[in-house]
Amino acid sequence: MRFFSSRNKEIAEEIEAHLRMAEQDGIAQREFGSTLLVRETTRDVWGWTRIEKFVRDLRYAVRQMRRTPGFAVIAILTLALGLGATTAMFSIVNSVLLEPLKYRDPGRLYAAVNLPSPKAPTLGLWLVNARHFHEWRTHCQSCEDVALATSAAGASAGVTLTGLGEPYVFPALYVSSNFFRTLGVQPAMGRDFRPEEELPGKNDELILSDSIWRSQFGRDANVIGRAVRVNGKPVTIVGVMPPDFRLPVGNQWGPDILNATNAAQATMFVPLGTDVSKAKGDGGYNYVSVVRLKPGATPAQAAAEFYSSIAEFVREFHIGLKPALFPLQETITRRARAGLWLLLGTVGAVLLIVCVNIGNLMLVRTASRDREAGIRMALGSSRAELFRLVLSEALMLVAIGSLLGVALAYGALKLFVAAAPVELPRIGEVHMDARALGFALAAAFLSTLICGLFPAWKLARTDPQQSIKQGIRSQKPGGRMGTREVLVGAEAALSTLLLVIGGLLGASFYRVMSAPKGFEAAHVIAQDVTLAGAKYTDKDRLRFVDEALGRLERIPGVQAVGMTNWLPIRGETWICTLWDATLPDKRGIAPANFRFVSPGYWTAMGIPLKKGRLIAASDRGRAVGLLSERAAQMLWPGQNPIGKHVGGCGDSDAPNSLEVIGVVADVRAGLEKEPPVTVYQGYWDSTFGSRSFAIRTQADPAAVISAVRKTLRSIDSEASLSTTTTMEQIIDDSAAARRFETTLAVAFATAALALASLGVYGVISFSVARRTPEIGIRIALGARAPQLAAMVLRQGMTPVLIGLAAGLGCALLAGRFIASQLYDVAPHDPATICAACAVLLIVAAAACWIPARRAVRIDPTTALRFE
Amino acid sequence: MKEDDRYRNRIELLQGTLDMLLLQTLRWGSRHGYAISQAIRNGSGDVLQVETGSLYPALHRLEKRGWLKSEWKQSENKQRAKFYSLTAKGKKQLAAEHNRWSQMSAAIASLMKEPA
Numbered sequence: 006m007r008f009f010s011s012r013n014k015e016i017a018e019e020i021e022a023h024l025r026m027a028e029q030d031g032i033a034q035r036e037f038g039s040t041l042l043v044r045e046t047t048r049d050v051w052g053w054t055r056i057e058k059f060v061r062d063l064r065y066a067v068r069q070m071r072r073t074p075g076f077a078v079i080a081i082l083t084l085a086l087g088l089g090a091t092t093a094m095f096s097i098v099n100s101v102l103l104e105p106l107k108y109r110d111p112g113r114l115y116a117a118v119n120l121p122s123p124k125a126p127t128l129g130l131w132l133v134n135a136r137h138f139h140e141w142r143t144h145c146q147s148c149e150d151v152a153l154a155t156s157a158a159g160a161s162a163g164v165t166l167t168g169l170g171e172p173y174v175f176p177a178l179y180v181s182s183n184f185f186r187t188l189g190v191q192p193a194m195g196r197d198f199r200p201e202e203e204l205p206g207k208n209d210e211l212i213l214s215d216s217i218w219r220s221q222f223g224r225d226a227n228v229i230g231r232a233v234r235v236n237g238k239p240v241t242i243v244g245v246m247p248p249d250f251r252l253p254v255g256n257q258w259g260p261d262i263l264n265a266t267n268a269a270q271a272t273m274f275v276p277l278g279t280d281v282s283k284a285k286g287d288g289g290y291n292y293v294s295v296v297r298l299k300p301g302a303t304p305a306q307a308a309a310e311f312y313s314s315i316a317e318f319v320r321e322f323h324i325g326l327k328p329a330l331f332p333l334q335e336t337i338t339r340r341a342r343a344g345l346w347l348l349l350g351t352v353g354a355v356l357l358i359v360c361v362n363i364g365n366l367m368l369v370r371t372a373s374r375d376r377e378a379g380i381r382m383a384l385g386s387s388r389a390e391l392f393r394l395v396l397s398e399a400l401m402l403v404a405i406g407s408l409l410g411v412a413l414a415y416g417a418l419k420l421f422v423a424a425a426p427v428e429l430p431r432i433g434e435v436h437m438d439a440r441a442l443g444f445a446l447a448a449a450f451l452s453t454l455i456c457g458l459f460p461a462w463k464l465a466r467t468d469p470q471q472s473i474k475q476g477i478r479s480q481k482p483g484g485r486m487g488t489r490e491v492l493v494g495a496e497a498a499l500s501t502l503l504l505v506i507g508g509l510l511g512a513s514f515y516r517v518m519s520a521p522k523g524f525e526a527a528h529v530i531a532q533d534v535t536l537a538g539a540k541y542t543d544k545d546r547l548r549f550v551d552e553a554l555g556r557l558e559r560i561p562g563v564q565a566v567g568m569t570n571w572l573p574i575r576g577e578t579w580i581c582t583l584w585d586a587t588l589p590d591k592r593g594i595a596p597a598n599f600r601f602v603s604p605g606y607w608t609a610m611g612i613p614l615k616k617g618r619l620i621a622a623s624d625r626g627r628a629v630g631l632l633s634e635r636a637a638q639m640l641w642p643g644q645n646p647i648g649k650h651v652g653g654c655g656d657s658d659a660p661n662s663l664e665v666i667g668v669v670a671d672v673r674a675g676l677e678k679e680p681p682v683t684v685y686q687g688y689w690d691s692t693f694g695s696r697s698f699a700i701r702t703q704a705d706p707a708a709v710i711s712a713v714r715k716t717l718r719s720i721d722s723e724a725s726l727s728t729t730t731t732m733e734q735i736i737d738d739s740a741a742a743r744r745f746e747t748t749l750a751v752a753f754a755t756a757a758l759a760l761a762s763l764g765v766y767g768v769i770s771f772s773v774a775r776r777t778p779e780i781g782i783r784i785a786l787g788a789r790a791p792q793l794a795a796m797v798l799r800q801g802m803t804p805v806l807i808g809l810a811a812g813l814g815c816a817l818l819a820g821r822f823i824a825s826q827l828y829d830v831a832p833h834d835p836a837t838i839c840a841a842c843a844v845l846l847i848v849a850a851a852a853c854w855i856p857a858r859r860a861v862r863i864d865p866t867t868a869l870r871f872e
Numbered sequence: 873m874k875e876d877d878r879y880r881n882r883i884e885l886l887q888g889t890l891d892m893l894l895l896q897t898l899r900w901g902s903r904h905g906y907a908i909s910q911a912i913r914n915g916s917g918d919v920l921q922v923e924t925g926s927l928y929p930a931l932h933r934l935e936k937r938g939w940l941k942s943e944w945k946q947s948e949n950k951q952r953a954k955f956y957s958l959t960a961k962g963k964k965q966l967a968a969e970h971n972r973w974s975q976m977s978a979a980i981a982s983l984m985k986e987p988a
C-alpha cells in the first residue's frame with residue numbers, strides 16, 4: 006500500500022503545482038472542481054488500481070466482519086464444516102470409485118464369476134471351480150493370464166502361524182502361482198511364486214504382506230529364507246509384498262454368496278497346493294478368479310472361450326452356471342457405489358444450505374445497509390463497485406472457511422477411515438490428493454458465488470434517491486415473495502429432501518435390525534476354533550468337539566451349547582445340491598446351505614422345531630438330516646417331508662442319502678437376504694478343521710467368556726481360538742456398513758434442518774425488527790396478540806411450505822436412486838415422508854415462534870417513538 | 873468504471889494528436905505540465921486548450937511507455953514542479969509522428985481542396 010500512496014501523493018503534488026501556477030497567471034480553472042477525479046484518472050494510467058481496489062475491498066470486508074463478529078464466526082464455522090465435510094466425502098468417492106486400482110494397467114483386469122442358472126433360487130453370482138479355472142487358463146486365447154485364489158476355508162478363513170507366540174489364525178490366501186503376475190504386482194523383497202510351486206507337495210513357500218512383516222517379524226531384513234510353520238507344516242518365506250499392496254476382501258471379488266476369501270486383508274500368501282488339472286469338474290465352487298485380458302480383447306469374448314472350454318463338464322454334470330467377466334474395479338466397488346454417491350450428494354446439499362444461509366444473512370444485513378449503499382452511489386461509487394464490495398465480503402468468509410474446511414477434511418478422513426466398516430472397498434487407499442483439493446477450490450468458488458451473488462445483486466440495485474430519502478423503516482412491509490423468502494424456501498426444500506432420505510435410511514436400518522432372523526441372538530457367545538495341520542486326524546478333531554461340547558455345558562451360567570460348521574448371519578457357504586434322493590435321476594433342483602451341527606445347536610441358538618424331531622446324540626452313525634422350512638417346501642410342497650430322503654453333503658465316507666426326521670425354522674445367513682434353503686446333518690458327518698461353538702448363557706455372556714476360552718485351551722493347547730464374540734455382535738458387525746451410511750445421512754439431515762431453521766429464524770426476526778413501527782401502529786390500532794403472531798407465522802411459514810412441497814417432489818424423483826439403498830421400505834413410504842414433513846414443520850414453526858413472540862410484545866409507544 | 877469513461881471520451885478525441893503535440897512541445901528541452909499546457913495554448917493562438925484531466929493522464933501514459941522521462945526541479949519562479957523531457961525513444965516516436973502527420977494532413981488537405 007505504501008507504493009500506491011507514494012504515487013498518489015506525487016500526482017497530488019504535481020496537480021497542486023499546476024493549480025498554483027495557473028492561479029498566479031490568473032487563469033480560472035473551471036474544471037478543477039474535481040481534482041480528485043483527475044488524480045484518480047492519472048493514477049489509473051499506471052494500471053495498479055485493480056489490485057489496489059481489490060485490497061481495499063478486502064479491507065472493507067475485514068472491517069465489516071469485525072463489526073459483526075458473531076455473524077462472521079457463524080458463517081466461517083458453518084462454511085468450514087460444510088466445505089470440510091464435502092471435501093472429505095469427495096476424497097472418499099475419489100479414492101474409492103474414481104481412482105484406478107493400484108495394479109499394472111488395471112483397465113484390463115476382470116473378475117471371473119459364475120452366473121447362476123435362471124432356474125436356481127437367487128443366490129447371486131457364484132464362485133469358481135478349480136478345474137474350470139485350469140481349463141480357462143489353458144484355453145483362453147483372449148486372456149493374458151487367469152489367476153485363482155481362495156482362503157483356508159473355515160470360520161477363521163486363515164492359517165495358523167506357529168513359532169511366534171500363542172498360535173493365532175492369520176488371514177491368508179492360497180493363490181495360483183501366477184496370481185501376483187496377473188495383477189502386475191511384484192514382491193518388494195524376495196521373489197514371486199514359480200509355476201511348479203502350485204502343485205501339492207511343492208507348495209512350501211510363503212509370501213508375507215508388508216503388515217505382518219512389520220508386526221510379527223519386526224521388519225527383519227533377513228526374513229527371506231527363514232523357516233516358519235504354517236498349519237503345522239514347515240514353509241520357507243520367499244517374499245514380502247510392498248506396503249501399498251491391497252486386495253479386495255470378501256465379496257468385493259464379485260460373488261454374492263459368502264466366499265472363501267477373508268473379510269480381512271490377507272497377511273500371508275501360500276501357493277494353491279492343488280493340482281487343478283486333476284480337480285473335479287463340478288462342486289467345490291470355492292474360489293475367486295481374476296483375469297487379465299490381452300490388449301483389445303473383450304470380456305464377452307473371454308467368457309465365451311471360458312464356456313466352450315468347460316463344455317464337457319457342463320454336459321457331464323448338468324452345470325447350470327455360466328462364466329462371466331466383470332471389470333475388476335467396478336466389481337470391487339459395486340456394493341458401495343450408490344451409497345457413496347448418495348452421501349456425497351447429501352453432504353453437497355448441506356453445503357448448499359450453508360451457502361444459501363450465509364447469502365440470506367448477508368442479504369438481511371445488506372438490506373439494512375441500503376442507505377449506506379445509496380450514499381456511496383450518490384458519492385460516485387459505481388454499481389459494479391458495490392457489487393464487488395459485497396462479493397469480496399463473501400470471498401473473505403469463504404476463503405477463511407475453506408482453509409479451515411480443508412484442514413477439517415484432513416482430520417475427518419482419518420476419523421472416517423478409522424470408523425468405516427471393513428466392507429467399504431479400498432478403505433485403506435482413502436486419501437486427499439490434488440483432485441480433492443481442486444474440488445475444494447471449485448466448491449469454495451461456487452460457495453462464494455452463492456453466498457455473495459444475491460446480496461451483491463440486491464445492493465447494486467439500490468436506488469440511491471429512494472434509500473437516502475426514505476431511510477430504513479419504510480421498506481415494503483412484506484406481501485410479495487422477496488429474494489429472502491425464495492432462499493428460505495430453497496433451504497426448506499433441501500432440508501425436506503435430506504430428511505426424507507435420512508428417514509428412509511433410518512427406517513430401513515430399523516427394519517433390518519428388527520426383521521426376524523430365525524434364532525434368538527441375545528445371550529449367545531460365538532467362538533471359532535480351528536484345529537489345523539497334519540498332526541490332527543479326523544478322529545482327533547471329532548474327539549475334540551465331543552469333549553468340548555461336554556465340558557462347555559458344565560461351565561456355571563451356561564444353558565446350552567451347540568456347534569456348527571458355519572454360524573447364521575455370516576453368509577452363505579458350504580453349498581451343495583439339494584435333491585430328492587428317492588428319485589432315480591439325482592439331478593439337483595437347487596443349491597442349498599449344508600450345516601453340520603451338534604444335537605444341542607438348535608436349543609443353543611433358539612431355532613424352533615417345526616415338525617418331527619431334532620437330531621440326537623444317538624443318531625450318530627445313522628443317515629438322518631433336518632430340513633429348513635424352505636427346503637421342505639421346495640422339495641415336497643404341501644407334503645409331509647418326514648421319512649423322505651434327501652441327498653447329503655459331507656466327507657467322502659458320509660452318507661449320500663439322509664432320512665428327513667424333522668423340519669426347523671428358516672434362519673438368515675445374511676441380515677438383508679431372505680433365509681437360504683438349508684439342510685442340517687450331524688457334525689460327525691464332517692471332519693473339517695474349523696468349527697464355531699454357540700453357547701447360550703443365563704445372563705451377561707461377558708462373565709462366561711474367559712471360562713469358555715480356558716476350557717477349550719485346556720482340551721488342546723494348540724487349538725487356535727478366534728476372538729470370542731456374541732451373536733449380537735455378529736449381527737451388529739454385519740449391519741456396520743448400513744449403520745455407517747445411515748448415521749452419516751441422518752447427521753447430514755439434522756445439520757440441514759438446524760441450518761434451515763437458523764435461516765428461517767434470521768429472516769423472520771429481521772423482518773419483525775424492521776416492521777417494529779408498523780407493528781406498533783397495528784397494536785395501537787387494536788390488533789390482538791394472536792392476530793399478530795399469526796401474521797408473523799404466516800410470513801415465515803409460507804416459503805417453508807412451498808419449499809416443503811418442492812422438496813417432496815425432489816424426494817419422489819430421487820426415489821429410484823435411493824431405492825437401491827433401502828430395505829423393506831418403499832422410497833415413497835408415506836409414514837417416513839409424513840414424519841419428515843412433521844419434523845420440518847415443527848422446527849420451522851419453532852424458529853418463527855421466537856420472533857413472533859417478540860412481535861406480540863412490542864410496546865407501541867416505544868415503537869412509535871422509534872419512528 | 874464510469875468516471876474513467878467520462879474522461880476517456882475527451883481524451884479519445886485527441887488521442888494520438890495530443891500525444892504528438894506533447895512530444896512536439898518538449899522537443900527543445902524539459903518543461904513541467906503547466907508550461908506544456910501553456911505552450912500548446914499559446915502556440916495554437918488559444919485554439920487548443922488541454923484540460924488537466926486529459927493532460928496529466930496523457931503525460932503519465934507517455935512516461936509509462938518510455939517516451940518521456942520526468943524529474944522534480946525548481947521552476948523559473950522558484951517553485952517545485954515535475955519536469956518532463958523526451959527520451960531517445962520519444963525522439964524517434966516524434967519523428968515518426970511528424971511523418972505520419974504530414975502525410976495525413978496533405979491527404980486531408982487534398983481531399984478538402986474543393987470548396988463546399
